[in-house]
Amino acid sequence: MNVKTTDGITIRVKAFYEEGVSKPQNKYFAFSYGVEIENNSSYDVQLLSRYWIIKDSNLTIREVEGEGVIGEQPIIKPDGLHHYSSWVPLHTTVGKMAGYYKMKRLLDGSVFKAYIPEFHLVADFVNN
Structure with missing residues (x-):
């Protein structure tokens, strides 16, 4: 599990290769990832938007941004957690995100970035 803390917000990410939906013969490799966002601060925060950089081993870089996560803009209370899962397709067996x-502090409306730790996407059959 990869972990990073910014301004009292701890983000944990774990990725998995999804063999059942991947099609290696078509260069389609699916990965799921689970995210846990923990609010260790003393104020409520709301997740407003996301920004991802996705890189594969062909040096292809994709940027993805949008409101919330999986259609939600959750409010996370102090000592609270928010979990969600999503997925990403690659054209290579290895990549990273x-x-x-x-995030918005509901106390004063200030907005800050909570950084997501870099994590690797590796198909199970790839030798390390």
Whole structure:
């Protein structure tokens, strides 16, 4: 599990290769990832948006951004957690992702970036 803390917000990410939906013969490799966002601060925060940089081993770089996560803009209370899962397709067996969430402190309306730790996407059959 990869972990990073910014301004009291701890983000944990774990990725998995999805063999059942991948089609290696078509250069389609699917990966799921689970995210846990923990609010260790003393104020409520709301996740406003996400920004991802996705890189594969062909040096292809994709940027993905949008409101919330999986259609939600959750409010996370102090000592609270928010979990979600999503997925990403690659055209190679290996890649990596990193990024940030824009978060808003509900106490004063200030917005900050909570950084997502870089994590690797590796198909199970690839030798390390």
